[in-house]
Amino acid sequence: MILTLTPNPCVDKTVWIERLEPGRPVRGERCDCVAGGKGCNVSKAVRQLGGATMCALVVGGHTGRYVAELLEERHKVSVAPLWVEASTRTITTVLECEKHRQTAIFEPGSAVTDEEAECIHDQFLGILDALRENEPHAPLTVTLNGTVPDAKLRNLYARLIPELKRRKVFVLLDSHGPEFAEGLKAAPDAIKPNRQEVEELLGMPLDSEETLKNALTQLHEMGVELAVITDGVNGAAVSRREGGRFQQLRAIPPQVEEINSIGSGDCFVGGLVHALQIGQSLEDAVRLASACGASNASHWDIGALNREEILRLVPQIRIEPL
Ligand SMILES: Nc1ncnc2c1ncn2[C@@H]1O[C@H](COP(=O)(O)OP(=O)(O)OP(=O)(O)O)[C@@H](O)[C@H]1O
Ligand SMILES: [Mg+2]
Structure with missing residues (x-):
């Protein structure tokens, strides 16, 4: 079972239009809504791969x-609402058909009260414990995905992680x-951050093999056992520490026609x-x-993966030592 958490x-x-002219009314040609959020994408990917997943939101x-309904009805993903x-x-997102240009307008995330922040933490652990109780011997993975909607939840991950580790998840x-x-x-x-996110975290550019390896070492020193840094079309650098030994590799995806790579990192996580x-x-x-990330990048819809396509892409991923 893979339980994902999407706080935001x-x-x-998406509204498809001919052309955006600021200050003028625009008529849309087509409009579609999907459930957005990083953990939602992870759950969608896992579901497409045939795995069991639950999406806490x-x-x-x-x-x-509506988000919960879209996930359950379109993607057949079980939802645990918080x-x-x-x-x-x-x-x-306004998509200009002529120029193939997209402009996204983000509403602010929802504010939460102190009491709600506390409830989110406790309820999430309650969901996890119920899953454990149902299937005591099944392996359980939790993915914590994306940003939080309110500063009151800033320490949500930091509080949850020790609880999860204590439960051997x-x-x-x-x-x-x-x-x-x-x-x-x-x-x-x-x-699994991307390159830019690690650059921001460590305050250094990752512009060479040496700086990349240095960053992975720093991440291990923080206590992480498996560190993956993805970099879009350039692939992913992976480093796993087991005991005192390291396994490090680089995965290079095949060339695909990129339509929309948003969510490729989430699909990578799902895979x-x-x-x-x-x-x-x-x-x-x-x-x-990597095949999941590449497949996602070659379609407009985020996380709507196709299993056959992924299986075709898998043998095309090149693995090299790092
Ligand atoms: N254009 C592409 N062609 C082939 N593979 C791609 C492409 N874009 C992404 N991928 C695959 O997906 C992985 C993750 O992509 P990326 O580094 O863009 O994630 P991300 O920035 O975390 O994305 P997001 O946070 O929006 O989900 C890459 O390491 C690569 O394997
Ligand atoms: Mg990402």
């Missing part, structure tokens, strides 16, 4: 109910900014944790993860 989901709305209002008073945000953190830095202090088992949970080797897990 959204209704992800901080949601509120009718937009919150209700708050404020409505879940909508992100509207494998935990992967994929976030950025203060909540990522805070969460890292609690030493999650695994992390990675699914493969590791079913006992695949690190190398095979990274192959599957």
